[in-house]
Amino acid sequence: MQTSVVGFPRIGAERELKFASEKYFKGEIGANELKAVAKDLRARHVDIQRVAGIDFIPSNDFSFYDGLLDAACLCGIIPERYTELELSELDTYFAMARGYQGEKGDVKALAMKKWFHTNYHYIVPELEDKTVIGLHGTKPFEEYDEAKERGVETKPVLTGAYTLLELCRYTGTKTREDYLDEIAKVYAEMISRFEERGTKWLQFNEPSVVMDLDHADKTFFVELYKKILAKKGNVKILIQTFFGDVRDIYEDLIEMPFDGIGLDFIEGKQTESLIEKYGFPKEKILFAGLINGKNIWKNDYEKTLQFLKALKDKGTRVVLSTSCSLQHVPYNLTAETGLAEEYKKYFAFAEEKLVELKEIGKLAESDAPEKEPVYRENRSLFAIGRDCADEDVQKRLSEVKEEDYIRLPERKERKKIQKKIGNLPLFPTTTIGSFPQTGDVKKNRSAFKRGEITKEQYKNFNKEKIERAIRWQEEVGLDVLVHGEYERNDMVEYFGESLSGYLFTKKAWVQSYGTRCVKPPIIWGDVSRKSPITVEWSVYAQSLTDKPVKGMLTGPVTIFNWSFPREDISMKESISQIALAIRDEVLDLEKNGIRIIQIDEAALREKLPLRKSDWYREYLDFAIPAFRLVHSGVKPETQIHTHMCYSEFTDIIPAIDNMDADVITFEASRSDLLILDSLKKCNFETEVGPGVYDIHSPRVPSVEEITEALQKMRTKIRDDKLWVNPDCGLKTRGEEETKKSIVNMVKAAAAIRSSHRS
Ligand code: GLN
Ligand code: ZN
Numbered sequence: 001m002q003t004s005v006v007g008f009p010r011i012g013a014e015r016e017l018k019f020a021s022e023k024y025f026k027g028e029i030g031a032n033e034l035k036a037v038a039k040d041l042r043a044r045h046v047d048i049q050r051v052a053g054i055d056f057i058p059s060n061d062f063s064f065y066d067g068l069l070d071a072a073c074l075c076g077i078i079p080e081r082y083t084e085l086e087l088s089e090l091d092t093y094f095a096m097a098r099g100y101q102g103e104k105g106d107v108k109a110l111a112m113k114k115w116f117h118t119n120y121h122y123i124v125p126e127l128e129d130k131t132v133i134g135l136h137g138t139k140p141f142e143e144y145d146e147a148k149e150r151g152v153e154t155k156p157v158l159t160g161a162y163t164l165l166e167l168c169r170y171t172g173t174k175t176r177e178d179y180l181d182e183i184a185k186v187y188a189e190m191i192s193r194f195e196e197r198g199t200k201w202l203q204f205n206e207p208s209v210v211m212d213l214d215h216a217d218k219t220f221f222v223e224l225y226k227k228i229l230a231k232k233g234n235v236k237i238l239i240q241t242f243f244g245d246v247r248d249i250y251e252d253l254i255e256m257p258f259d260g261i262g263l264d265f266i267e268g269k270q271t272e273s274l275i276e277k278y279g280f281p282k283e284k285i286l287f288a289g290l291i292n293g294k295n296i297w298k299n300d301y302e303k304t305l306q307f308l309k310a311l312k313d314k315g316t317r318v319v320l321s322t323s324c325s326l327q328h329v330p331y332n333l334t335a336e337t338g339l340a341e342e343y344k345k346y347f348a349f350a351e352e353k354l355v356e357l358k359e360i361g362k363l364a365e366s367d368a369p370e371k372e373p374v375y376r377e378n379r380s381l382f383a384i385g386r387d388c389a390d391e392d393v394q395k396r397l398s399e400v401k402e403e404d405y406i407r408l409p410e411r412k413e414r415k416k417i418q419k420k421i422g423n424l425p426l427f428p429t430t431t432i433g434s435f436p437q438t439g440d441v442k443k444n445r446s447a448f449k450r451g452e453i454t455k456e457q458y459k460n461f462n463k464e465k466i467e468r469a470i471r472w473q474e475e476v477g478l479d480v481l482v483h484g485e486y487e488r489n490d491m492v493e494y495f496g497e498s499l500s501g502y503l504f505t506k507k508a509w510v511q512s513y514g515t516r517c518v519k520p521p522i523i524w525g526d527v528s529r530k531s532p533i534t535v536e537w538s539v540y541a542q543s544l545t546d547k548p549v550k551g552m553l554t555g556p557v558t559i560f561n562w563s564f565p566r567e568d569i570s571m572k573e574s575i576s577q578i579a580l581a582i583r584d585e586v587l588d589l590e591k592n593g594i595r596i597i598q599i600d601e602a603a604l605r606e607k608l609p610l611r612k613s614d615w616y617r618e619y620l621d622f623a624i625p626a627f628r629l630v631h632s633g634v635k636p637e638t639q640i641h642t643h644m645c646y647s648e649f650t651d652i653i654p655a656i657d658n659m660d661a662d663v664i665t666f667e668a669s670r671s672d673l674l675i676l677d678s679l680k681k682c683n684f685e686t687e688v689g690p691g692v693y694d695i696h697s698p699r700v701p702s703v704e705e706i707t708e709a710l711q712k713m714r715t716k717i718r719d720d721k722l723w724v725n726p727d728c729g730l731k732t733r734g735e736e737e738t739k740k741s742i743v744n745m746v747k748a749a750a751a752i753r754s755s756h757r758s
Helices: 016-025 031-052 067-074 089-098 139-149 161-167 176-197 215-228 250-255 271-278 301-313 350-363 373-384 391-398 411-422 439-449 455-476 535-543 556-561 571-591 616-631 650-657 674-681 703-714 735-757
Strands: 100-102 105-107 112-114 121-123 155-159 201-205 236-240 260-264 285-291 317-322 499-503 510-513 516-518 522-529 550-554 596-600 639-644 663-666 687-690
Touching (some): 016 031, 031 139, 031 350, 067 089, 067 121, 067 155, 139 176, 155 176, 161 176, 176 201, 215 250, 285 350, 301 317, 301 373, 317 350, 350 373, 391 522, 391 571, 439 455, 455 735, 522 571, 535 571, 550 571, 556 616, 571 596, 596 616, 650 674
Parallel strands (some): 201 236, 236 260, 260 285, 285 317, 663 687
Antiparallel strands (some): 100 105, 112 121, 499 522, 510 516
16 A cells, blocks of 8 residues: 655754754854755655655655745745845745844744644735735745655645635735635646656645635635646646545535545544545545654554555545644654653654554555554554553542532632732732743753752752842832742643653654744653642742732643643543642642732633634533633632733633633733723623733833723723733843833833822
């Protein structure tokens, strides 16, 4: 059976592309040197797949920054403010991705957004009314030729025209319909250019069709491809979908002149039943996405072979494929020298997945696969099950009762109690948690990790930092203080390290955006808290002042969403386990005198399922109760805060209110405050701190500016419910600008307090 890879990681096993790009940005190397690194990486990636025996090896899956941005540039979707800079092609591209500030001008970067529900971010292309879409680049052809010169016939990968138009931001009056002819022409031209080269297969990535599609979407899709494929010659076209099933458009897809259809069997819950119900045309090839491109667990060969057999029995022509691009998993396990074999044998990163493809492909052709050693070895892993259970955790979870999800007394009552003893002024001021992680803070941490300083020394340094932060916050006159989070590298890894059931890797980097990579921890088994995590730091900070210091935790949904999840238990069960672990921390903080506790859920909104009909049943119905389980055990006088990075939760406001926090802070300064209208309309009960200034930029906001923002907020939110705080944590900011900004923020709060009195 033939095998196909949707896309391969591109940043480099040693993050070579990241480091070369950063050097290029700093002017330490030239464009040619950067391009040489890129070329070398592409060659290596093609070779790895060739040696592994993959039949459909992708090309043009490489990117200097982001694949969607590549597609936009290829089609000439470049806003004028970038072309006006008159930079080289590469630098124009980087200006769009990262912004440009130099002798030729000063232009901000394009916006960045989550790539569907992955932790990867893409650059949002902008379509201006004056943009004329046309074929402007040569990247896909060059990368195809480059592989061909090395003797490998690849399958060039292109972002499909539908997905590209779907993900663009339209800055003028035009809509996607206005670009139909132009973009169809570009894609048709690309097909014929490949045809001239003798290319056998082309892959169009169309993940946008797994979303909810209405009649207009479907018509547009069909119309678009009718045009693109009108004069299609010998090149075979694979329409590749991923991240879900194509229930809204399956019937059209199988009727259209595609030669191959790539379907996701891992996340596509209805993929199998769609094929069952509507059949799969004999003349087309099904690229069956059965090897999970998004998670790091080994494939269950027995299960996969059963799928393949069922398809074969129906006479379907099948190519075995990854479910999506492998860019969402790390390169290889060879680098994980710190992980014991007993763990590693259960994992498959990108390169190990190539082996799986090959092995399963072969087994699928065998008459007695169960006799093959590779099959038996795989079976032995799944037959016994992993040694990862913790009976105490399971018992505890099974004993959780309905009432454990409910905090009493109800919020209105708690509010009265908290107001009375909290002694906070109207419009209380606070920050979101972290203070600038300056060079000395990072140095202290890495020195400790390398064993150059003792734990004592490491802690003392942080304690000094905390003391200075507390003194400074008191001086400025903030009402609710924070300890500054100097001890944390990352808001998830930090907690994961103190939870049993978690595993950590050395080099398992995954691209998050551009040159940024993350190293998600792995949830290996049942999760519980080993010992108190943050208590010492919070208690120390509180001991220095009479003002309340917020305890600072990451919530269970965010911890889960930013880890590699288990596949043997449900998301609900995993999140609930983490919730119980964090609940222990909440109760310990309270016991030790912490009166306000913030539980961050930065990633709650972003992991909503792609289809609206799944939002509640498959996510919110247990994610929200899990959050309540974390804090339901505290006394009425303990105030629970939560924080979210986006204000884009207009459509799930009741669910957010149902988290039953006393206060929520969120990013709002860059949005138009429409969210506040919705909060009012929905009778949102939680007190709110919409960020009054943008922390993503070093700019210092003036007192007037913040006052004005607050006055606007007051027209939508009752005075006794409004908090005053920045957008998000301050860890990426410099000390100087942070201080100035907070001083202005406190002054603005004072100003509206006095206007309130008069
Ligand atoms: N408490 C965290 C901080 O201030 C929150 C970070 C986040 O929301 N991403 O850094
Ligand atoms: Zn945030």
